Structures are given as C-alpha cells and as structure tokens.
Amino acid sequence: MVGIREIAKHAGVSISTVSYALNGNPKVTEETRDRILAIAKEMHYTPNLAGRTLKKQKTNMIGLYVNGFGGDFYSHVIDGVASVLKKNNYELIVGSGGSRSRAFIPQKFVDGAIILDVAFPTELVTDYADAGNQIVIMDRDISHENVCRVMLDNNDGAEKAIAALAATQVKHYVVVTGPTNSYDSQTRLKTAIRQVEKQDDQSILVIPSDFTIPGGRKAAEIIYNMGMKDVGIFALNDELAIGLYEGFTAHHVKVGNNVKIVGFDNDLLGTYLQPGLTTVDYSKHQWGERAAETLLAMINGEAPQQDQFINTRVIHRGSLGEAQ
Amino acid sequence: MVGIREIAKHAGVSISTVSYALNGNPKVTEETRDRILAIAKEMHYTPNLAGRTLKKQKTNMIGLYVNGFGGDFYSHVIDGVASVLKKNNYELIVGSGGSRSRAFIPQKFVDGAIILDVAFPTELVTDYADAGNQIVIMDRDISHENVCRVMLDNNDGAEKAIAALAATQVKHYVVVTGPTNSYDSQTRLKTAIRQVEKQDDQSILVIPSDFTIPGGRKAAEIIYNMGMKDVGIFALNDELAIGLYEGFTAHHVKVGNNVKIVGFDNDLLGTYLQPGLTTVDYSKHQWGERAAETLLAMINGEAPQQDQFINTRVIHRGSLGEAQ
DNA sequence: TTGTATGCGTTATCAA
C-alpha cells in the first residue's frame, strides 16, 4: 500500500506538503505540487478512504436502503437517487436485506440515509435519528426532527383509481390489498373505502393479500367464485393485478368486460397484458431525486420541507373496457 | 460520537480493556466484560468502522459492480452474491455507473470485487489486479493471476439455440446481435455462425443491434421487408426478442409460424408474450453465488479454479411453433 | 487480569 509517507520520501518533502499538494491547497508552489502529483501518479497512489474518513469525520457517501432489487420499481428509484448524488459529488451505497449494512448509519459510515424498505424497523429509524443521524424516509409516517418524509401521494392515487372505476359504472367494488404492515397498502385502502362510501348504495369488498402475483391469482379465484357481474377491482399494486389477470384468464374471463381492473405502480409488465393494465402512475425516478435532494439539504444544514408528496396520475390502457 | 474512550471512563477501566471486552477477548473477566457491554449498550455505542478498518486493514466488505439495476436480470445475480456473502459474514456494496465507487477497490475499501459491467474498463481491472486486488470477472476474458472468471457458457447456449431452430427446419437463419463491445454478444454470435455453417446449404443473416427492445423492432422491420418465409431468428437476448415480437405484430405477422424466434436470458417478460418466448435459460442466482464463492476463496488464500462456466438450457414456450 | 503505548493513513494546526 503506497501512502503519502512514501511519496514524501520519494519527493524529498514532508508528508504535510504532500497532503497539501494532493488536496490542491494553494499553500504549496505550483512547481512542487506538479512534481508531487507526478510522483503520486507514477507510484499508483490512491488515498486511503479509512484514513481520510477517520480524520474528516465525513464520508461523502449516503446509504439507500431498499427491500430488494427485483421488479420494475427499485431500479428507477435508485437511478433517481444516484443522479442527484452524482451531481453533488456524493457516493451511493445501496443496502438491502442484511441488517449489518444498516449499522453503517450509526457508525457514521454514511453521512445520511434514505429508507424505502418496509423491513427496516421503525424503532431503528428513530434510534438512529435520536443519535443525530439524518434520514429521509419514503415509506411510512415518522415524525422526528432528524427525519424528513418524501412520500407517494397514496391518497391522491387511490382517489383517482376509484374515480376511474366509478366512471365505468361498475356495480361492485373490490380492493385487493398488500400486506397489513405496508403503509402504502394501508393508506390506499383507507382512501379507497372512503371514496366508495361517498357514493350511494355502494359496498366494497376487501380481499387481504400480499402484493404478489400468486396473491392476485388467489384473489381472482375468490372473486370468480362469488359469481359477481360488473365488478370493478382496485388492485393496490400491479403485481396483484397481473395475478388477477392470470386467475381470470384461467377461467376464460376476459378483463375489461364484466371485470374491470385498475392497478397501482405502472409496472412495465402491465403494458404486456391483454388488454393493457390501467394503473396509477407516478415518477419513480423523480421520487428518488426528491429524496436525495432533501437529504442533501438536511446534511447541508438547510431545513427542507418535512413532508413532500409525489403526484400520481391514471394511465388508461384497456382493463376498464372500451368505454375508456 | 461515543467511542471506547468514553466507555472506559464511565466504567473506570482502560480503553484496551474495553476493546477486549467488546471483541470477546477471553483475557478479560466475564464480570467486567458484562459490565462494559452493559455500559456500551446504555451509551448507544457503535464501533467506528473507519477506525477499525484503519487498524485491521480489512473491511469485510466486497464490491459488486453492475451496469444498472433495471430489468429482470441483475436483481437475481445480486441476490445470489448477497446470499453467499451473508453466510460468510461479509457485507455487500453494489456499485453502478459512477466511477468513484470503483476507486473503492484500490483504496482497499473493499476486500475484493466482482465485476459484471461492460462499462468497467478492462484496463482498470488489470491495473487493480496488478496492484494486488482480487477480482472475479463475469463478463469478459481477462487472464491475470489475481482475476478469476465465472462466466456464462455462451457457447453452450448458442449451440442449443441453433439446434432448437434447426429442429423446426427453418429455411433461413437470422441472428440479431447486441452491441459489438459485448463479450456475450460476440461469443454467442460466433458460435451461432459456426453451428449454422455445419449444416449444408444454409446461410445466416446477421443484423447488428444493441440488446434493446427498439433495436429488436428495427430488426423485425428489416426482416419483414426482405419478405422471407420460414425464417428462424436467434435474438441474442430477450429484449431484442420482445422488440421483434412488437415489430412483427405491427405487421400482423404471428410469431411461431413463418417466423420462429429463440431468445437468450429467460427474461420474465418473455413469459407474457403471445406465444411465450422460447429462450436460453440459466440460473442468474447461481451465477452470482458462484462468483461470490470464488472471490471469498481467493481472499482466503485458496486457489479456486480460474475458469468456471454456468450451464444453460433451452426453455420451450411456443415461439418455435406448435411442433415443439 | 488489566493498563500503557504504539500505529494504521490522513488532515490540519502551528512553527519555522
């Protein structure tokens, strides 16, 4: 490992001079700086991050915690976060699943954290925040001076989804939910129920599920066996919707006629369904960007808006029938 | 920041005793250890990684470099790598795009690296390897004592793809390729040509493309305009195949009859096409596992097999016609 | 069994 000490020896100067030269400190002559930089390059010098971090107490890295990398979702969010960080000369560390990488936060190994991972315990978040770590949370409602929220406007999305179903004059409403510990699922469901209740003489059937394709298949089975006509299904995410398609197709029920479906997330797969899946869309990329911008603002001592929401819109494709 | 110094003060012992206690060194009494651990917990102590790293010269982290997170590919590989690392108490850092995270390798910020990223310059890989860093490469052919290769058996896969097309007795062979700098594309193409040449009186049309859906659409256009019958297309990845489907569908050409397609990668999207895409499959998860296992072996001073290959198999779905 | 002291690679303060 070649360090500044060796460079100093080779250049015949002290280590502090080398450090100044490497960091572009104007204290050192241009001449000696060039000489030192040349030697550093020649010796394949690369600064040791641990040493620097120890001294500076700042890593210029931020941690993004996600629940996995699968599907057509996280990659867009990650890209959004990464683009902002890159512009601001921060490095991104993406942590998933493992609890050990979470320790990066209290260990001051990252200068801040963005969390979009239901599996990240809320208690841990508040613990870290108590210890002075700055955090942006994207998937639940935590009130803390060191925590900012950048969230999807689930209420807005759910309202629009129900409105889209209502416009097709369905007779029965069904909501297929995600896991009960999902904040997204909870809020979407709550709003959906509220919206349906506003209508006269309308009931709503809730089928608890788990945001997965098999879960959607099972839900389709249940709905099919009830033998309802003119049913409008709000699948709280697109994976469920895909499962619903599969389930109904197995019974030769064509989506868009007796059964209308609206999903949530605008997953790429939905465009490949027949008919295309009508769904609630939002910019995953922008969501990531906003989260990163907010965190950087916090780190820089600015006080960003504590609550921010990402807008949604409905994309009509065909699962509500030709009328659309 | 609470460090061992403060704990020592609170406990009325020296910092070394604290360090011993925290690291479970048997030198210290069980009694004092328990007392120190209790105090550490109470004070919310978390070891500073930079300090420890600086001292130990080992981070127990490994870097995985990928070209992005999109699609149905990287997530499986990452999961495979992560599962092995977790078992061995290593932490995973996933780097993408940014060149700054690449510096983690020479900075000794990771104990080793796994590379599956065409955008990672080969020259950089050999530089790092020269400097003694241990690397597993998954996407090209680099010969170096500090580099092991864990690669897809592209030859095997391409052979099987052409064989599957041949079994349907197509009259014309077409290969739609990836970008020219892609090792995967190069080897698949080379083998495909070799296999077709083995047959009598067979020619093969090569359409250079880029592994993307739009690229596939353009290729379909070209093929359609040539007006060939009984054409068998080997799309060197599934995204191209999806684009081909779209292109042919636009001209009301049904895949599986006059046009037969076989893809590569077994992307989830292929199962949603009509008819399902016949493709070359392999275990992405296992690929990641093998890469991680190999790297850990290298780090532990064992000398693993320098070349390893992941097997492939053809999954038949319908894009070769009913005969299959 | 515990304490003292040193060094890991870097930055930054203070003298020279």
Place this chain on the structure above:
DNA sequence: TTGATAACGCATACAA
C-alpha cells in the same frame, strides 16, 4: 512556502 506533530477511533503487543 514548507515541516513537525497532534489528533481521528480502534486493536494489540507488551508491560505490569
């Protein structure tokens, strides 16, 4: 303009 030196937090050889 440069050099000597003290931190940063931790682990460990050695002394007590």
